[in-house]
Amino acid sequence: MKKIALVAALALLAGPAFAQSVAEKTGVNSVLGLSPTTPDFVKEVAVSDMFEIESSKLAAEKGDEATKTFATQMVTDHTKTSSELKEAVASDPKSPIPDALDSSHRSKLDKLKGLSGADFNKQYADMQVSAHKDAVSLFQRYAKGGDSEKLKSWASTTLTALQHHLEMAQTLDKTVRGS
Numbered sequence: 001m002k003k004i005a006l007v008a009a010l011a012l013l014a015g016p017a018f019a020q021s022v023a024e025k026t027g028v029n030s031v032l033g034l035s036p037t038t039p040d041f042v043k044e045v046a047v048s049d050m051f052e053i054e055s056s057k058l059a060a061e062k063g064d065e066a067t068k069t070f071a072t073q074m075v076t077d078h079t080k081t082s083s084e085l086k087e088a089v090a091s092d093p094k095s096p097i098p099d100a101l102d103s104s105h106r107s108k109l110d111k112l113k114g115l116s117g118a119d120f121n122k123q124y125a126d127m128q129v130s131a132h133k134d135a136v137s138l139f140q141r142y143a144k145g146g147d148s149e150k151l152k153s154w155a156s157t158t159l160t161a162l163q164h165h166l167e168m169a170q171t172l173d174k175t176v177r178g179s
Contacts, residue, residue, distance in 0.1 A: 035145030
């Protein structure tokens with residue numbers, strides 16, 4: 001806990017724009033329940049959607065039936081949210097949408113590519129639960145305190161679907177683990 005407080009204090013001293021980026025990247029904002037900046041929110045959502053789409057396309061090929069069904073829904077829904085995000089920030093040069101996965105998500109995708117069978121299904125389900133917990137937190141925090149009214153409204157509206165995705169991912173996780 002002391003480390004988190006120290007990181008937060010250092011980030012805040014570094015300056016508002018930099019502090020928000022560091023705080024979001026390190027998870028300090030999430031722990032403290034603080035809203036991300038609009039550029040951070042846009043980046044996190046875009047990268048998350050790209051990962052959801054790419055990992056789910058892979059799961060639609062390699063997974064068991066339950067995994068394939070879930071994955072197909074994720075490709076559809078996250079393609080839709082990607083389009084909505086692009087439309088929402090089209091006129092905001094301060095919030096560019098990345099066009100590639102970051103190294104962390106790339107590494108997760110590479111790990112999935114190397115798996116098959118039950119190991120693949122379990123890892124994919126685990127990643128989906130984790131990703132959707134993060135997404136729900138991100139959207140809740142932005143909907144509550146974001147600085148773009150348009151994106152706050154969209155985050156609030158989209159949150160219901162993400163919460164449903166989390167429930168679906170948790171069910172899938174139990175199914176592939178046989179519990």
